[in-house]
Amino acid sequence: MFLLLPFDTQRETQGDPLPVISKSRAGVPRAPWDVSLRSLAGGAEGGQVGARAVCSGECRAGPWGSEAQERRASSLELEREWHSVEMPWGRAVGPGSAEREGQCRLEMWGVHGAGGMQTVQLGGPVYLVSADDVPPPPAPFAHRLVSLKSGTVNSMFNINTKEMLGGGKFGEVRTCTERATGLKLAAKIIRKQGSKDKEMAMVEIEVMNQLNHRNLIQLYDAIETPREIVLFMEFVEGGELFERIIDEDYHLTEVDCMVFVRQICDGITFMHQMRVLHLDLKPENILCVASTGHMVKIIDFGLARRYNPREKLKVNFGTPEFLSPEVVNYDQVSYSTDMWSLGVITYMLLSGLSPFLGDDDTETLNNVLEAKWYFDEEAFEGISEEAKDFVSNLIIKQKSGRMSAAKCLQHSWLNGLAEKAKRCNRRLKSQVLLRKYVMRRRWKKNFIGVCAANRFKKISSSGSLTALGV
Secondary structure, three states, rough: EEEEEOOOOOOOOOOOOOOEEEOOOOOEEOOOHHHHHHHHHHHOOOOOOEEEEEEEOOOHHHHHHOOEEEEEEEEHHHHHHHOOOOOOOOOOOEEEEOOOOOOOOEEEEEOOOOOOOOEEEEEOOOEEOOOOOOOOOOOOOOOOOOOEEEEOOHHHEEEEEEEEEOOOOOOOEEEEEEOOOEEEEEEEEEOOOHHHHHHHHHHHHHHHHOOOOOOOEEEEEEEEEOOOEEEEOOOOOEEEHHHHHHOOOOOOOHHHHHHHHHHHHHHHHHHOOOOEOOOOOOHHHEEEEOOOOOOOOEEOOEEEEEEOOOOOOOOOOOOOHHHHHHHOOOOOHHHHHHHHHHHHHHHHHHHOOOOOOOHHHHHHHHHHHHHOOOOOOOOOOOOHHHHHHHHHHHOOOOOHHHHOHHHHHOHHHOOHHHHHHHHHHOOOOOHHEEEEEEEHHHHHHHHHHHHHHHHHHHHOOOOHHHHHHO
């Protein structure tokens, strides 16, 4: 997330002096504003505090335009939500668009219980920094240890039959709300076509029960009906990462890529600490928490597995262009299998190209087995050597040569983002190429969907549905 931070500060009102900006562990300036906010709210019953960024007409402020954007909190929420200037506002100002004096200012305001109002204005020139150590907000519910239970879905949840978030061989994902609380969730509806479908769902539940981390989607409940298994999960509304960054109004820079990759690495690190392999890391399984900002969560643990290094684990599934050579060869997988996929995703973020994608799945798998790739000169023009080194230490055929997720977080490319953000505002060419890639993927999905519908019509017209057990 990009934030407006002043080089110097000033107050328009009398009161406590503003605290000095200090450095966080990742080098990002951080200011503990709670003292000032407490004095503004006066600690009175019903008092409120908030903050807003106010931009002039010249300021390109993404979805905010030239209006003020506000965040509010009651005095009881100060400690939890307002101790830092690093609040989840999303993208305050597009990179490179507000680095001139007088274009933006950050204000804090407070309303006493009696209705009086004070404003603190932070003036002076502003610059943009990347909050690389700000995790996404937690799920709107505490981490749960879920067990599959038999029941009637409609008695507890209202599933939106008009809004489908995604689908695949397993079934589909739709939005839903819990009737008792009104909590909005995502419902993964798994069709039971055989005993293996239930086994897979049980593995997914077991895996998700281990993953209490903000960069990993959380499981809320699981219900089995005679025909389906429904997993109810945390809902995030930002959409797929690649869908988000191909927007024409989005200004993608290398620093943006660093923040996204760092968030993904945080999630993978925790997974691996809990001895879980995702085994299906790909752009579709990286969701943005909101339509602005850089906070992402890893989703879809349908193919994930618990991992014991002492036991040999082999798998023969996944998405071809993100598969590692050991999966294609049906060799033993390990933590490094996920790291290969991360390398491919990072390569695509930076260049817009898929390094192993062929004209069909067979060609793609052969390309993966050969593990021959290079940095396209035109696509990687202007990309830092640090970024190339990061990718080069992940897309390695030999499993033992790949960086671990923990090592990735220590790599120079993912550190010192505050300084890099001040000098790295060049828009990447990858956006144009990624747009073509996403359009091609959409076409392929639609084509497969039409073929499946046609097959269904043929089966239906031949009267074979009963024989198939549908």
